[in-house]
Amino acid sequence: MTTVLIADDQPMQRFGFRMLLESQDDMTVVGEAANGHEALSLVSRHHPDVALMDIRMPLLDGIEATRRIIRAGARTRVLIVTTFDLDRYAYDGLRAGASGFLIKDALPEELLSGIRAVASGDAVVAPSLTRRLLDAYVQHLPTVPGGPFTLDARIATLTERERQILTVIGQGWTNTEIAERLHLAESTVKTHVTRILAKTGSRDRVQAVILAYDTHLVTPA
Amino acid sequence: MTTVLIADDQPMQRFGFRMLLESQDDMTVVGEAANGHEALSLVSRHHPDVALMDIRMPLLDGIEATRRIIRAGARTRVLIVTTFDLDRYAYDGLRAGASGFLIKDALPEELLSGIRAVASGDAVVAPSLTRRLLDAYVQHLPTVPGGPFTLDARIATLTERERQILTVIGQGWTNTEIAERLHLAESTVKTHVTRILAKTGSRDRVQAVILAYDTHLVTPA
DNA sequence: GTGCGTGTAGTACCGGGGTACGACGCGGGG
DNA sequence: CCCCGCGTCGTACCCCGGTACTACACGCAC
Numbered sequence: 001m002t003t004v005l006i007a008d009d010q011p012m013q014r015f016g017f018r019m020l021l022e023s024q025d026d027m028t029v030v031g032e033a034a035n036g037h038e039a040l041s042l043v044s045r046h047h048p049d050v051a052l053m054d055i056r057m058p059l060l061d062g063i064e065a066t067r068r069i070i071r072a073g074a075r076t077r078v079l080i081v082t083t084f085d086l087d088r089y090a091y092d093g094l095r096a097g098a099s100g101f102l103i104k105d106a107l108p109e110e111l112l113s114g115i116r117a118v119a120s121g122d123a124v125v126a127p128s129l130t131r132r133l134l135d136a137y138v139q140h141l142p143t144v145p146g147g148p149f150t151l152d153a154r155i156a157t158l159t160e161r162e163r164q165i166l167t168v169i170g171q172g173w174t175n176t177e178i179a180e181r182l183h184l185a186e187s188t189v190k191t192h193v194t195r196i197l198a199k200t201g202s203r204d205r206v207q208a209v210i211l212a213y214d215t216h217l218v219t220p221a
Numbered sequence: 222m223t224t225v226l227i228a229d230d231q232p233m234q235r236f237g238f239r240m241l242l243e244s245q246d247d248m249t250v251v252g253e254a255a256n257g258h259e260a261l262s263l264v265s266r267h268h269p270d271v272a273l274m275d276i277r278m279p280l281l282d283g284i285e286a287t288r289r290i291i292r293a294g295a296r297t298r299v300l301i302v303t304t305f306d307l308d309r310y311a312y313d314g315l316r317a318g319a320s321g322f323l324i325k326d327a328l329p330e331e332l333l334s335g336i337r338a339v340a341s342g343d344a345v346v347a348p349s350l351t352r353r354l355l356d357a358y359v360q361h362l363p364t365v366p367g368g369p370f371t372l373d374a375r376i377a378t379l380t381e382r383e384r385q386i387l388t389v390i391g392q393g394w395t396n397t398e399i400a401e402r403l404h405l406a407e408s409t410v411k412t413h414v415t416r417i418l419a420k421t422g423s424r425d426r427v428q429a430v431i432l433a434y435d436t437h438l439v440t441p442a
Numbered sequence: 443g444t445g446c447g448t449g450t451a452g453t454a455c456c457g458g459g460g461t462a463c464g465a466c467g468c469g470g471g472g
Numbered sequence: 473c474c475c476c477g478c479g480t481c482g483t484a485c486c487c488c489g490g491t492a493c494t495a496c497a498c499g500c501a502c
Contacts, residue, residue: 015329016237023240107232159448172428175489187451194490204458205489206430207393213434214442220434382479396459406481413479415460425488426459445502451495459488466480472473 002119003030005046005076007039007062008054013104017052020108027115036060043069043076049119053098055082058183070097079118081111155215157199163217165192169205170212223340224251226267226297228260228283229275234325238273241329248336257281264290264297270340274319276303291318300339302332376436378420384438386413390426391433 004027006017014032021027030046033039035057043051051069055062066078077099099118102111158166168178175193179186193205202208212218225248227238235253242248251267254260256278264272272290276283287299298320320339323332376384389399396414400407414426423429433439 010325011328012237012241012325012332015241016233019240019244020233020236104231104233108236111233161449169427170431172424172431174425184449185451187453188449190490191451192449194492197490203393204395206390206427209427209430210391210393216441220437220441380478405479408482409480411460412481415462418460443502446500448498448500450497453493455491455493457488457490459486461485461487463483463485465482468478468480470476472475 002027002050002115003046003048004028004115005031005033005039005042005048005051007033007036007042007051007057007065008081009034009057010054013054020111021115024112027112034058036062036065039065040068043074047074048076050115051076051078052115053078053080055080056181056183061183066098077118077121079115081106155200155211155217158196162192162196162199165189166196166200166208166212167217169193169196170209170218172209223248223271223336224267224269225249225336226252226254226260226263226269226272228254228257228263228272228278228286229302230255230278231275234275241332242336245333248333255279257283257286260286261289264295268295269297271336272297272299273336274299274301276301287319298339300336376421376432376438379417383413383417383420386410387417387421387429387433388438390414390417391430391439393430 004021006014006021006029008014008017011034014034018029018032021029030048031042033042037060039051039053039057039062040060042048051066053062053066057065062080062082066080069076069078078097079100079102080098081102081104100114102114106114155163155166165178165182168182173181175186175189178184178189182189193208196202196208197204200208200211202211209218213220225242227235227242227250229235229238232255235255239250239253242250251269252263254263258281260272260274260278260283261281263269272287274283274287278286283301283303287301290297290299299318300321300323301319302323302325321335323335327335376387379387386399386403389403394402396407396410399405399410403410414429417423417429418425421429421432423432434441
């Protein structure tokens with residue numbers, strides 16, 4: 001019997017996971033956590049085989065929670081599941097010691113097989129992430145001038161986080177919304193935005209949106 | 222027995238909904254759709270009492286699907302459920318004929334009671350949206366008489382002048398620049414902008430820029 | 443160790459964007 | 473003829489976006 005902990009700040013998401021897992025006769029959900037701190041205490045109390053870990057959570061995010069779980073030497077293996085498929089997340093998550101990384105729009109069967117794989121000691125990465133993960137890995141090798149991974153010069157200097165923020169700006173999100181949905185302070189969002197504008201030479205977020213479209217960071221519907 | 226159709230492009234999300242609904246002995250899921258077109262055909266085939274409709278779906282989004290369901294005179298009532306709580310979504314969705322609008326991070330019980338309310342002819346709106354929705358409603362009273370609201374149709378209601386202004390907004394011009402280069406008073410520009418936003422259902426000029434790109438009024442460099 | 447890049451957060455400030463009004467001239471269709 | 477859509481302009485007002493700092497924790501590199 002595989003014991004599983006669910007860590008996600010969205011109640012409905014947890015519900016969906018729980019129902020899926022409980023429908024399998026080789027799995028049991030031993031707890032639900034709405035943030036990283038809860039996840040830590042529940043892991044130390046129940047020692048689940050697998051922790052389904054969302055990244056975006058208040059108080060303590062899934063990456064940091066994963067890092068602490070692994071560092072504590074717990075037997076629990078962490079399977080990160082999130083809606084965001086950004087490079088940095090995958091990279092940091094796996095580097096923090098996670099055994100796998102899946103995207104929420106995976107099929108239920110894929111999720112189940114991923115959990116079983118992780119529980120048995122294997123690692124899993126969502127197919128859609130494998131490509132980028134390799135690219136990110138290559139990026140850390142000595143760079144070749146004019147290589148195949150060069151981006152548009154204007155957004156090339158952006159960090160992953162900044163690129164992410166620029167993307168959602170391109171979706172029309174306000175600073176307040178970005179703060180809420182990414183669990184940040186608005187002041188932090190503003191800091192990011194200011195740096196993005198400086199790096200890209202944009203005057204305001206409108207021009208940043210235009211840049212996002214021109215560089216295909218976001219694409220027209 | 223309340224029959225329900227689930228329309229969402231994320232398999233896991235559909236699974237969560239289905240499990241939640243099937244656990245209730247007064248509800249049955251009669252179908253699952255992964256995009257707007259599937260939703261339309263399944264509605265015409267099964268005539269469900271309620272359609273749980275996600276907004277962001279490929280091929281045909283939830284808003285347009287809702288509009289066509291209602292226009293076809295189907296008895297099915299549409300309950301829009303999405304992760305995003307943007308004003309214009311709620312506004313467009315309800316105006317398209319939806320009976321309700323909930324956010325995905327609602328508690329399962331809230332979702333269930335929402336479905337029952339909609340099935341019985343009532344309308345529901347997520348508490349966090351009610352306030353803004355009322356404001357938006359009052360604000361739009363004197364304007365557009367519920368015309369079709371596809372992407373292109375949104376800018377179709379614009380006058381030549383307004384379309385011109387929207388175009389240069391899409392180029393990143395500020396109100397001051399527009400006034401100078403078009404030999405207008407800034408107050409005039411502001412008036413135009415306000416009308417453009419009202420007609421297109423945009424919250425601010427950023428969303429207007431996005432709309433300009435999506436409708437190919439302006440094209441990426 | 444020291445330094446740097448990154449991400450986080452805060453305060454204070456200002457200017458532009460957007461709203462809510464009201465107003466006026468013009469041209470075309472009832 | 474008169475009304476209405478359209479384009480124009482104005483004032484007053486509020487809030488968000490953006491700037492300019494400072495600050496701290498962390499991981500990594502030298």
